[in-house]
Amino acid sequence: MSGSEEIGRRGIMLVLSSPSGAGKTTLTRSLLEHDENVVLSVSVTTRDRRGSEIDGVHYHFVTQRRFEAMRNGGELLEWAEVHGHLYGTPREPVERALAAGRDVLFDIDWQGARQLVKTMREDVVTVFVLPPSAAELRARLERRAEDSGATIVRRLRNAAEEIAHWREYDYILINRDLDESFARLRAILGAERLKRVNVPDVERFVEHLLADLKKLA
Amino acid sequence: MSGSEEIGRRGIMLVLSSPSGAGKTTLTRSLLEHDENVVLSVSVTTRDRRGSEIDGVHYHFVTQRRFEAMRNGGELLEWAEVHGHLYGTPREPVERALAAGRDVLFDIDWQGARQLVKTMREDVVTVFVLPPSAAELRARLERRAEDSGATIVRRLRNAAEEIAHWREYDYILINRDLDESFARLRAILGAERLKRVNVPDVERFVEHLLADLKKLA
Numbered sequence: 001m002s003g004s005e006e007i008g009r010r011g012i013m014l015v016l017s018s019p020s021g022a023g024k025t026t027l028t029r030s031l032l033e034h035d036e037n038v039v040l041s042v043s044v045t046t047r048d049r050r051g052s053e054i055d056g057v058h059y060h061f062v063t064q065r066r067f068e069a070m071r072n073g074g075e076l077l078e079w080a081e082v083h084g085h086l087y088g089t090p091r092e093p094v095e096r097a098l099a100a101g102r103d104v105l106f107d108i109d110w111q112g113a114r115q116l117v118k119t120m121r122e123d124v125v126t127v128f129v130l131p132p133s134a135a136e137l138r139a140r141l142e143r144r145a146e147d148s149g150a151t152i153v154r155r156l157r158n159a160a161e162e163i164a165h166w167r168e169y170d171y172i173l174i175n176r177d178l179d180e181s182f183a184r185l186r187a188i189l190g191a192e193r194l195k196r197v198n199v200p201d202v203e204r205f206v207e208h209l210l211a212d213l214k215k216l217a
Numbered sequence: 218m219s220g221s222e223e224i225g226r227r228g229i230m231l232v233l234s235s236p237s238g239a240g241k242t243t244l245t246r247s248l249l250e251h252d253e254n255v256v257l258s259v260s261v262t263t264r265d266r267r268g269s270e271i272d273g274v275h276y277h278f279v280t281q282r283r284f285e286a287m288r289n290g291g292e293l294l295e296w297a298e299v300h301g302h303l304y305g306t307p308r309e310p311v312e313r314a315l316a317a318g319r320d321v322l323f324d325i326d327w328q329g330a331r332q333l334v335k336t337m338r339e340d341v342v343t344v345f346v347l348p349p350s351a352a353e354l355r356a357r358l359e360r361r362a363e364d365s366g367a368t369i370v371r372r373l374r375n376a377a378e379e380i381a382h383w384r385e386y387d388y389i390l391i392n393r394d395l396d397e398s399f400a401r402l403r404a405i406l407g408a409e410r411l412k413r414v415n416v417p418d419v420e421r422f423v424e425h426l427l428a429d430l431k432k433l434a
Contacts, residue, residue: 134433153434163423184411187407194401202383205347209347213376
């Protein structure tokens with residue numbers, strides 16, 4: 001089947017939230033690797049770049065002044081302050097991707113998710129990733145060499161805060177097994193794509209179909 | 218992962234509608250073969266049994282009197298009269314399957330779909346299967362040895378009537394390729410299952426998770 005036969009559609013805003021250590025980053029990376037129609041929304045932030053991070057890939061690192069100019073100019077779809085740092089989602093690349101039928105993945109917390117749902121409900125699908133257990137969450141955080149003991153305790157506390165918002169999400173993924181969770185995530189995306197067929201295109205398709213049926217019957 | 222670790226959920230009522238010849242029957246059969254959690258809702262009807270049909274498998278064949286008793290006794294989830302024959306969906310097996318977490322597949326027309334949505338909105342997911350073109354629909358009907366020329370013309374007219382209701386459905390599947398359509402149907406079912414996790418079970422899961430996190434952090 002050639003691409004031109006396909007019914008066009010607007011892209012989906014797929015929001016993934018979870019406490020850190022639940023597997024969200026791995027799921028994000030797998031989805032971007034396996035599905036070339038999905039692009040990642042890169043947030044802007046005022047926090048310092050970490051050694052492993054690349055400007056424009058992990059975040060756009062900006063000054064507080066630049067961030068505030070974007071926010072006040074309506075250039076951000078959502079923003080939040082977390083531990084004294086500002087984070088936000090630039091509007092323009094998202095709008096452009098959706099109009100081109102590409103899906104945009106958001107790796108953001110419940111505050112950002114809530115704002116996106118408020119401003120873009122028709123386009124947004126939200127998924128909350130839960131760890132299988134508290135012990136497993138701690139074990140995963142400990143396996144990451146980068147975090148100190150104090151950081152792990154802080155992350156566990158933040159996890160509880162984030163998890164408290166699970167009810168606000170469309171889908172819940174309990175991440176017991178990465179392959180299984182990834183298959184489920186793809187099923188969510190596949191199904192939502194079928195929902196968001198471009199209605200004017202289907203209208204046109206059905207119109208032709210009915211006209212042709214009339215000629216045949 | 219053992220079954221007992223899974224979060225329980227109520228089953229889904231998956232409604233498939235389409236004009237005859239669009240591939241709905243093949244999709245239905247494939248789904249029942251590949252997914253043992255799905256059961257088919259068997260309708261009752263007052264029309265005569267055809268040679269190839271088995272009572273209790275394709276339909277429950279009943280008298281007009283028995284049908285009316287079921288309908289008046291509230292035993293039918295939906296019913297309709299089509300070409301002078303009565304068709305209906307018995308309530309009890311559906312309720313039993315949903316409560317057991319099994320998904321129930323319905324191969325019914327737009328009239329039945331509309332009634333199910335009205336009475337069971339929370340449980341119902343509706344999918345409309347469209348043929349790729351009018352010419353292909355006729356070709357498929359002609360390949361079926363069972364239909365005479367007059368029947369084919371009638372089916373094409375009925376197809377137009379059925380297709381006119383596509384807007385009432387949650388999902389639209391344009392059936393260009395059976396394997397692809399089947400994969401899409403499974404994606405829809407997979408995603409909807411994740412939506413219908415049993416909320417009291419997730420509540421309990423999260424409650425334990427948060428209590429355990431508190432102990433660790």
